[in-house]
Amino acid sequence: MFYSLVNKVLQSTLRKYVEELFEVNERPIERQEYILMDFIEKAKNTRYGQLHHFDKIQSFQDFVANVPLSDYGDLKPYIEEMREGGKDVLWPGKVEWYAKSSGTSSGVSKYIPVPKESLEGTHINGGRIELALYFNHNPSSKLFEGLGLRLGGSTEIASHGKSNSGDLSAILIQNMPMWAEFRSAPSNETALMSNWEEKIDAILDEVISQNITSFWGVSSWFLVLFNKVIERTGTENLLEVWPNLELFAHGGMNFAPYEDQFRALMPGNQVTFMENYNASEGFFAVQDNPDFDGLLLLTCCGTYYEFIPMSEFNGKNSITVSLSEVELNTEYAVIITTNGGLWRYILGDTVRFTSLKPYRIKVSGRTAHFINAFGEEVIVTNAEEAIARACNSHKSSVRDFHAAPIFMEGKEGGAHQWVVEFETPPKDLAAFAVELDQELQLLNSDYAAKRAGNILLQPLQLVEAKNGLFHQWLRNKNKLGGQNKIPRLSNERKLITEFLELNEALRNA
Numbered sequence: 001m002f003y004s005l006v007n008k009v010l011q012s013t014l015r016k017y018v019e020e021l022f023e024v025n026e027r028p029i030e031r032q033e034y035i036l037m038d039f040i041e042k043a044k045n046t047r048y049g050q051l052h053h054f055d056k057i058q059s060f061q062d063f064v065a066n067v068p069l070s071d072y073g074d075l076k077p078y079i080e081e082m083r084e085g086g087k088d089v090l091w092p093g094k095v096e097w098y099a100k101s102s103g104t105s106s107g108v109s110k111y112i113p114v115p116k117e118s119l120e121g122t123h124i125n126g127g128r129i130e131l132a133l134y135f136n137h138n139p140s141s142k143l144f145e146g147l148g149l150r151l152g153g154s155t156e157i158a159s160h161g162k163s164n165s166g167d168l169s170a171i172l173i174q175n176m177p178m179w180a181e182f183r184s185a186p187s188n189e190t191a192l193m194s195n196w197e198e199k200i201d202a203i204l205d206e207v208i209s210q211n212i213t214s215f216w217g218v219s220s221w222f223l224v225l226f227n228k229v230i231e232r233t234g235t236e237n238l239l240e241v242w243p244n245l246e247l248f249a250h251g252g253m254n255f256a257p258y259e260d261q262f263r264a265l266m267p268g269n270q271v272t273f274m275e276n277y278n279a280s281e282g283f284f285a286v287q288d289n290p291d292f293d294g295l296l297l298l299t300c301c302g303t304y305y306e307f308i309p310m311s312e313f314n315g316k317n318s319i320t321v322s323l324s325e326v327e328l329n330t331e332y333a334v335i336i337t338t339n340g341g342l343w344r345y346i347l348g349d350t351v352r353f354t355s356l357k358p359y360r361i362k363v364s365g366r367t368a369h370f371i372n373a374f375g376e377e378v379i380v381t382n383a384e385e386a387i388a389r390a391c392n393s394h395k396s397s398v399r400d401f402h403a404a405p406i407f408m409e410g411k412e413g414g415a416h417q418w419v420v421e422f423e424t425p426p427k428d429l430a431a432f433a434v435e436l437d438q439e440l441q442l443l444n445s446d447y448a449a450k451r452a453g454n455i456l457l458q459p460l461q462l463v464e465a466k467n468g469l470f471h472q473w474l475r476n477k478n479k480l481g482g483q484n485k486i487p488r489l490s491n492e493r494k495l496i497t498e499f500l501e502l503n504e505a506l507r508n509a
Contacts, residue, residue, distance in 0.1 A: 007144035010179060017125075017132035021288075021300070025358040028299040029324045036063060036304045039337060046088045048078060048343065060322055069316040069335065069344045072110045078341075079111055085162035090341030091115050097175075098160075099168040099280035111165055112280040118340035119175055122302030123168070126283025127180070129298065130276055133288050134247060138272065146213030146244050147185040151203070151222055156194045168280045169217075185210055196480035200228055208233065212242040218252035218485070219262070223399075224471075226265050238265050251276040252485065256388050261397055261423060277363055281347060282338050285361055294353075294360030299323070306335035310350055313367060320344075328353050331379070333367045350379070369489045373405035374414055374456055376447040378440065380488045386439040387420070393435055394426035400470040400486045404496040406461065415458040416440075419499045421465035433462035465499070466506040473502055 024031050040063070044054035052067045068074075075090065082089045083098060091113060098111040114123070135141055152169025164171075173191050176184070186206040193199035203225065215222060226238060233241055248262065248271055255262075255275060262273070277285040277295050282303045285295035297305070306320035310331035320335055334347040348368060351361040365380030372378070383403060391397055401420040408414040418436070426432040437460045441448035450457045470486050487495060 003145040004142075006183070007142055010144050010183075011135050011139075011141070014128060014132040014135055017129050018136045021129060021132070021298075024300040025296075028297075028359060029322075031299050032304055032323055033060070035300075035302075036060065036337065039304065039339060042092055043090070043341070046090060046092060046341075048090050048341070052343075063344075064320065067344050069318065069320070069346060070342075071316065071346050074316075075342065075345070079113060082113060082341075083111060083161050083163045083165070090343070091117075091339070094162070095341070096163055097171050098163055098165040099171055100158075100165045101168070101280035110280070112168075112342070113340045114168070114171060114280075115340055118282070118302055118338060119171070121339055122282050123172060123278070124175075124177065126276070126278055126286065126298060126301050129301065130249060130274065130286045133286060133296075134249075134272065134274060137289065138246070141246060142244065143213050143247060144183050146211035146242075147183055147207075148180075148214040148216055149185050149203075149207055149212045150191060151215070151217035151225060152191060156192055185212065196475075200225055204228060204232060208241065211244055213244050214247035214249065215245075216249045219250040219255055219258050222248075222250070223258060223261060226262075230265070237267055239267065239270060245271055247272050247274060249274045249276060251278055256384055260391075277361075279347070279349075281336060281340070281342060281345070284334075284336075288358075288360075292355070292360065294355060294362050297323075297359040297361050299359065302339040304337040306337075306344065307332035307351075308335060310367070316346070323359065326353055326356070326359075328356060331364060352381075365489075366487075369487055371403065371405055371416060371489050371491055373407060373491060374450050376444065376450045376457065378403075378416070378444055378447055378489065382440060382444045382447070383488055386436055386443055389439045390432055390436040391426075394428070394432050395424070396426040396432065397423040399423045400465075402470075402486055402488060402490070402496055402499055403460075404490045404493050407493075408456075413454065413456050413458045416460040417463065417496060418460060419463045419465050419469070419496060419503065421467070421469050425464065429462065429464055433460060436460065436462065463500065463503065465503055469499065469503050469506060472506065473499060476502070 040054050040057050043049040057063050057066055078090050082095050085094060087094045095113045095115045097114040097119065099114050101110050101112055152167060152173060157164050157166040157170055157174060170192055173188055186203045190199065190202045190206055193202060229238060229241055235241055239245060245266065248266065272290065275287045275295060283298060283301055284303060285297050288296035305323050307326055308318040308320050310333055312318060313333050326332065329352060331350055331352055334349050334351055336345050336347050337343055348366050350364045350367055352364045354360045354362055370377065370379050387398055387401060399421045401418060403416055403418045406415045406417050441451055474480050474484060490496065
């Protein structure tokens with residue numbers, strides 16, 4: 001009875017966020033303009049604001065003229081000063097919290113400022129909006145009668161100078177609103193354990209017998225947890241363990257390669273799968289309606305957006321367009337200005353708009369994750385869709401993969417080399433490789449043109465990875481858990497060489 005009352009009260013409280021969101025969606029450009037000028041006004045007396053003449057900025061055009069595009073390297077000196085206790089540098093006041101993010105599994109660690117405005121107005125607010133949208137479509141939900149199982153990063157909070165840093169999920173756990181903490185599992189102590197494999201077992205010890213009604217986290221890491229659940233309980237699916245389960249809120253990577261496995265673990269229509277697009281830098285979009293393609297862009301959640309058409313992308317020398325200028329079915333690099341002091345920051349993600357009223361997007365890849373060694377311009381969405389189609393034809397499923405070019409030598413043409421770890425291997429690996437190559441040609445006309453006649457590009461080469469290859473690679477890099485994931489594509493061979501060498505070592509072990 002008590003938890004039923006809690007459920008009703010929280011649902012009623014959250015409904016106001018849906019009303020506000022619908023109101024904003026009627027005037028998204030107006031709200032974006034307001035957010036930009038609000039950020040400028042708040043930060044005009046910071047060192048960065050003074051350096052770039054924020055006091056003279058009156059419009060988007062002024063903003064572009066005075067503030068350069070930036071990457072982490074440009075902002076790093078300011079951020080390091082802030083971490084040592086510097087005040088009024090990129091954002092007003094002192095910033096206590098920094099989300100540690102590598103961006104990719106191989107990148108150098110970044111420390112993204114998370115001031116109070118960003119913590120509450122962006123990250124926590126984005127979670128509230130996601131819950132509110134879920135309740136809007138599921139008014140009879142009993143979500144808060146049970147607990148939400150959160151699966152975050154494995155990074156403990158670390159002190160540096162006069163600041164604290166850690167995985168974004170760890171920061172959110174430390175600062176979670178009381179109502180959310182009350183209805184979450186596992187305990188903070190367990191959730192913040194640094195050893196990923198020990199944490200998985202500790203989580204299961206806590207939650208196996210609890211009433212879990214929702215999951216929150218990165219889909220690929222949940223798959224590891226879920227398989228452990230089935231192994232420990234001897235059940236066939238998760239609904240036998242948690243019969244009141246109703247929501248899986250996931251993000252952090254493309255869901256398509258994993259969807260069939262998750263639906264087998266949560267059969268039927270009882271569980272709603274709800275995707276979000278968030279990162280250390282902000283909470284950008286959420287699936288507002290399962291019947292529509294794409295995620296609703298959050299234009300009121302602490303981020304001002306600009307975009308660069310990928311056909312014209314030239315790094316920090318690129319020309320951006322505002323949200324009002326975007327078009328459907330065009331690949332864009334995302335540029336953000338945030339209430340965390342990131343000014344015209346090249347996020348590194350690419351998106352495609354599926355709707356302009358309201359603005360809905362699909363994350364299509366990374367500006368740095370592509371293969372274009374021969375003019376083929378293969379992006380992550382091409383690779384993921386091609387492998388999903390091949391898996392469907394061959395009744396197989398994939399855990400993870402990485403692809404990179406084999407460069408031309410002498411008169412021999414080049415090729416793409418794929419390292420693929422299967423959950424369910426195809427019966428005929430060679431036939432799978434042929435179909436994968438064919439599907440990639442169907443999806444990407446540039447790749448098809450370069451493959452014509454086997455002159456420039458030879459058929460792709462597929463290496464089957466030993467079971468656990470990518471998991472072991474992440475473990476070796478001390479990057480198990482959290483937002484860390486395998487880069488799908490690379491335009492050079494550094495990573496794939498590491499994978500191939502480790503795969504050979506595993507075969508000989």
